[in-house]
Amino acid sequence: MRAKQLNKETLLQYGLTERNFPKFSPGDAIRVAQRIKEGDKERIQYFEGDVIAVHNNGIGSTFTIRRIASNGIAVERIFPIHSPKIDGIEFLHHGDVRRAKLYYMRDRIGRGARVKELVLGHQAKREAAAQAAAQPSAEKAE
Numbered sequence: 001m002r003a004k005q006l007n008k009e010t011l012l013q014y015g016l017t018e019r020n021f022p023k024f025s026p027g028d029a030i031r032v033a034q035r036i037k038e039g040d041k042e043r044i045q046y047f048e049g050d051v052i053a054v055h056n057n058g059i060g061s062t063f064t065i066r067r068i069a070s071n072g073i074a075v076e077r078i079f080p081i082h083s084p085k086i087d088g089i090e091f092l093h094h095g096d097v098r099r100a101k102l103y104y105m106r107d108r109i110g111r112g113a114r115v116k117e118l119v120l121g122h123q124a125k126r127e128a129a130a131q132a133a134a135q136p137s138a139e140k141a142e
Contacts, residue, residue, distance in 0.1 A: 010059060016082050024063075026051050026102050027095025027115050032065065032079055033087040044087055047077055050095060050115050052102040066105060074106070094118035 024030050031048040049067030061081040069075045079086060095115035102115070 016059075016084070019082070019086075021081070021089040022091040024051055024054075024089070024091055026054060026100055027097030027118075029092040029095065029115070029117075030065065031090040031092060033090070034079070035085050035087050048092070049075075049077075050102070050105070052076070052105055054100075066102075072109075 022030075028051050029049070030051060031046055033044050033046055036043055036045045047065060047067070049065040051063055052066045053064040055062045055064075059082055062078050063081060064076055064078050066074060066076045094117065096118040097115060105115075
């Protein structure tokens, strides 16, 4: 049975817990921490890159990350969002893109293969600064 609609009951039915990963979309730069088992040891391996696709299929949702490794060789990995092997996802920055799937990045080389970082506008910067300024004052009160 394939669950198309994802809710708390469906997660519990499949034996999964609700994860608090940050929201991300295609074009965003993220770092994924994945648990790797080698023999009887277990370690965490990080994979950092740009999200080029997100496939929302309920419990089977996946996302694809692309990065340029050494010598200009591109590496893509597909991660299931609800995999128990994913230890965490760290959001790095938003990308300025206009497509849902960035497969055209595969044909680009050099500077054309980069995603521009989305720069916050003046209003958004002021709101973020006000929110950051409000947090330390709340901590001092406690």
